[in-house]
Amino acid sequence: MTDTEAATVLVRTDSSLGRITLNRPRAINALDLGMIEQITAALTAWVDDTDVQTVLIDGAGDRGLCAGGDVRALYDSITAGHPDHIAEFFRAEYAMNALIAEYPKPIVVFADGITMGGGIGLAGHAAVRIVTERSRLAMPETRIGFTPDVGGTWLLGRAPGRLGEYFGLTGQSMSAADALYLGFADHHVPSENLDGLRDALATRADPGTPNELTLLFDETPEPSQLPAARVWIDEAFSADTVGEIMQRLRESDAQDAATALATLEELSPTALAVTLDAVREARTMSGVREALEGEYRRVMWFGHSHPDLVEGIRAQLVDKDRNPKWQPATVADLPPDAGAPARAYVPEPALF
Template sequence: MPESFPAQTSAEAAAEPTVLARIEGVVGRLTLNRPRAINALDLQMTGLLDDALDAWEHDDAVQVVVLDGAGERGLCAGGDVRSLYDRIVAGHPDETAVFFRAEYALNARLAEYPKPIVALADGITMGGGIGLASHAAIRVVTERSKLAMPETRIGFTPDVGGTWLLAHAPGHLGEYLGVTGTTMDAADAVFCGFADHLVPSDRLDALRAALAAGGDPEATVRGFAQAPGASTVEAARAWVDETFSADTLAEVEERLRAHTDPAASRALQTMGQLAPTGMAVTFEAVRRARALPDLRAALAQEYGLVMWFGRTQPDLVEGIRAQLVDKDRDPHWSPASLDDVDPATITGAFSDEPAVPLWD
């Protein structure tokens, strides 16, 4: 899901396709092309990406795919949550299944594509952007990168395979990052398994040219990579593991409240501003994802959850309203505190069956 971004005008949409697909040397290059919207992903874009992947999968001229974003702000700020909001408010939450099924199929395809995909997660890469970048074979970040799964800000839960990535972060960092929506820089992303290499942003053009010239793409990227430096999230690992290893999120809050590290107090303060139901579902989803066999299973779990949110949870509409519609940044969650979240509600979220299955 995205940060706040301006909508693309109809004139902009008509001027150029929202995904640019072209062949440069041995590279099939895909550029998300909604720079004013930080390349936020919509249904049309998923179709265009799929079309290009279809065309290149058996094209011997294309040896590697490079995914990047137009503009200076980021690869992709997330998915089209404003459209999600409009459909739920209009009383048609099940219509959102069309977008989620297309998006999640694309996430799985990127992970399984038979040719190497190099994702350049320069700048803001959040929510749906993580689903595009962090399942690629070779994942590049820069000194400008900001990666996050910030769905609890809008009364929602991480999706696009985000819980799979969070579940496999070191220790209990996955619960911490998912519940709080904390933003990772390049070093954090590499440490937590969301990225592989740091390449300076002013070297990306040269990297693209080198990839187009052919050769082993992994070795080529390594030739441009630099050490990512110290990770703030890695430094926080001790207090995060002490607190987020608790059996319940209520106990996590108790441990944070008692902890002496100032960062633990800041995490508690952040949690006090986020959607209690969204946090509780996310905490459980990351835990359950650790026991799942693969990305597709995690996507199926997430799909059930996002459809449940759309059909049953007023927090999702309220969160999008506060962040992206009215932009007053003053959501009123229901229930308003973790103490009032019924454990049976959370259990029910994971047993709810979507009307339309994710995988045919």
């Protein structure tokens, strides 16, 4: 195995372009703590490096930028009786997310292929966010009894209408056109043009900004179906509680409403309630950093206080029986304001 094959993050410069490539293609570049630390170290070093004018983040292989974080390691920490270990991972990851959001130089990210969970934390807060015809973006945390994080609630809270609630609760994936409409991306560049754009970012001085350069390669994708779907999505997902959302979906004549209802009925009721609360709280917040603090409260609450996270990972990734036993089992069994305990949780140590 060569050094390049062994390194999980490739860091180098090309003219004035600082390049960070996630290099775990067999795991669709899923993030572990070591990768997060390497990315953070590179970004931190380049802040004051006058030779680096722009940063590009991409992923090795053709399957995706990043499939998310290493949730199996999260499961192992909790089941081994070390829930405090999860704070180390999340504090490092969220500090990286905040660094990307607040970075003083343009960061360009290729969200090509699968970009989910932790991948959204890398791509969603960058200055120039690029999707391709292969892109599939999602915040699928409710599928494992968890809640969107990495600043995802900030993005969901600013999506048009009630699409933030819809995508946050269902974990549904977005196409390139969907991501552009939702505000998760800025440009659609065909995957065959990415190499040309990489070269232009490193070598071309005109036009002068990464955003203007990207426009030279930008092509309009097929239109998203979301504007039309907002009729039933906004009606259902504007309800006050998860139970009321599900009731409105039952009463809807839209065919896709039945699909959304079937999805919600399979997921952790607690995760749904916490996620609904988180997206709506983030809608009132001032920026990514504040949203990360709200997410940190909730993820640490799950890690320390609620069994559905461990059960969801077990069912999906460990035993793979796809038969989680949620507590409580149904939305009807949720207490009033079921998101309150996670919202009010005070984690130690503090995030920032």
